[in-house]
Amino acid sequence: xxxxxxxxxIRRWWCTLDHLPDVPKTETERVERFGELFRDAVALxxxxxxxxxxxxxxxxxxxxxxxxxxxxxxxGMGPRDSAAWRHAFVAAFPGASNDERPMAEEAAxxxxxxxxxxxIGRRDALMELDRILADSDDIYISVPSAAWLLYRxxxxxxxxxxxxxxxxxxxxxxxxxxxxxxxxxxxNILAGVASNSPLARRxxxxxxAMKVKGQGHYFLRGGLRAIPTQFSLVGEDDVLPREWGxxxxxxxxxxxxxxxxxxxxxxxxxxxxxxxxxxxxxMDWRLVTYTMALPEASKSSDGHTKMVxxxxxxxxxxxxxxxxxxxxxxxxxxxxxxxxxxxxWAASLLDxxxxxxxxxxxxxxxxxxxERLNASKSWDWESVxxxxxxxxxxxxxxxxx
Numbered sequence: 001x002x003x004x005x006x007x008x009x010i011r012r013w014w015c016t017l018d019h020l021p022d023v024p025k026t027e028t029e030r031v032e033r034f035g036e037l038f039r040d041a042v043a044l045x046x047x048x049x050x051x052x053x054x055x056x057x058x059x060x061x062x063x064x065x066x067x068x069x070x071x072x073x074x075x076g077m078g079p080r081d082s083a084a085w086r087h088a089f090v091a092a093f094p095g096a097s098n099d100e101r102p103m104a105e106e107a108a109x110x111x112x113x114x115x116x117x118x119x120i121g122r123r124d125a126l127m128e129l130d131r132i133l134a135d136s137d138d139i140y141i142s143v144p145s146a147a148w149l150l151y152r153x154x155x156x157x158x159x160x161x162x163x164x165x166x167x168x169x170x171x172x173x174x175x176x177x178x179x180x181x182x183x184x185x186x187x188n189i190l191a192g193v194a195s196n197s198p199l200a201r202r203x204x205x206x207x208x209a210m211k212v213k214g215q216g217h218y219f220l221r222g223g224l225r226a227i228p229t230q231f232s233l234v235g236e237d238d239v240l241p242r243e244w245g246x247x248x249x250x251x252x253x254x255x256x257x258x259x260x261x262x263x264x265x266x267x268x269x270x271x272x273x274x275x276x277x278x279x280x281x282x283m284d285w286r287l288v289t290y291t292m293a294l295p296e297a298s299k300s301s302d303g304h305t306k307m308v309x310x311x312x313x314x315x316x317x318x319x320x321x322x323x324x325x326x327x328x329x330x331x332x333x334x335x336x337x338x339x340x341x342x343x344x345w346a347a348s349l350l351d352x353x354x355x356x357x358x359x360x361x362x363x364x365x366x367x368x369x370x371e372r373l374n375a376s377k378s379w380d381w382e383s384v385x386x387x388x389x390x391x392x393x394x395x396x397x398x399x400x401x
Contacts, residue, residue, distance in 0.1 A: 053087025061165025
């Protein structure tokens with residue numbers, strides 16, 4: 001943005017579509033090129049004057065990074081590379097549905113790293129909650145306690161740079177989980193339709209809102225008329241290549257417009273709350289433009305997503321992780337917390353009178369739903385993702401009024 005002589009000029013400086021390269025014709029060559037780019041992306045981000053590490057979840061993305069870091073050392077470190085790189089930080093959730101500690105420890109063992117395990121349990125649900133929400137400074141589908149606590153530990157151990165796996169999910173598809181192939185295909189079809197025009201996107205948004213409303217998780221006053229129409233997202237109107245199918249179109253939008261920008265914003269805030277710099281090898285611009293140009297079969301085939309990356313890491317990381325189909329995501333154990341310590345917090349929050357919030361939200365319906373979920377202890381990931389943003393929103397509005 002430029003302001004010159006009182007005149008405002010806004011110019012877009014980057015469009016991924018302008019930089020898509022030609023890709024090799026054979027899958028073998030495509031995999032080889034991806035591996036070269038990924039390994040170099042990791043190596044470049046190991047340059048540091050301070051100790052570096054990684055937040056290790058046990059999933060494919062972070063495991064691939066720490067294994068690539070180990071391989072880079074064996075191949076010969078450069079003069080600017082940090083020798084103090086053997087730091088892995090694992091958030092463990094004992095007894096929770098999203099605990100991936102065993103897989104994270106397996107990846108660390110492969111890389112020759114002794115990980116720091118931070119156990120996050122029920123006692124942490126209310127710990128520093130107000131500060132974490134304040135540091136996040138926005139409304140999200142969960143409270144980022146796990147990430148906030150993890151980066152705090154990095155800071156305490158003077159590990160001020162972390163190579164993390166952000167971007168891989170939206171670049172190559174991560175949400176094709178075992179038993180969900182039908183839903184995966186449906187999302188791709190809707191993405192193909194929505195990319196045709198703003199009117200088509202509007203129709204898809206309304207259909208999604210109708211689904212949420214049918215589940216009893218829609219509480220905005222004004223009903224479906226409350227869905228905003230005048231806000232366009234960056235990249236949303238880009239003219240995508242005609243040969244792209246629904247998956248590539250959906251990934252492009254997730255990467256540039258919807259999911260990834262939100263994730264990057266959140267992780268930037270919770271990491272910088274502790275002075276930790278996050279570097280993301282999967283978001284190296286060369287790797288991004290190359291992967292965007294690949295055909296869909298290189299990303300999703302044989303029941304797996306990220307196929308080009310999985311093939312590139314063959315023999316370079318634990319096989320069970322390389323070809324694993326379980327996708328958890330790096331989140332606090334919200335269902336367990338809302339069925340436990342956070343239930344009282346949520347009830348107390350809804351008791352606070354906040355007129356500005358009541359003008360926007362049907363609080364009676366919201367309270368009824370929350371009380372039912374609390375009483376039956378039936379919070380799950382679906383209800384958390386739909387309802388927590390309202391609780392987060394009320395906390396923000398109650399704090400500033």
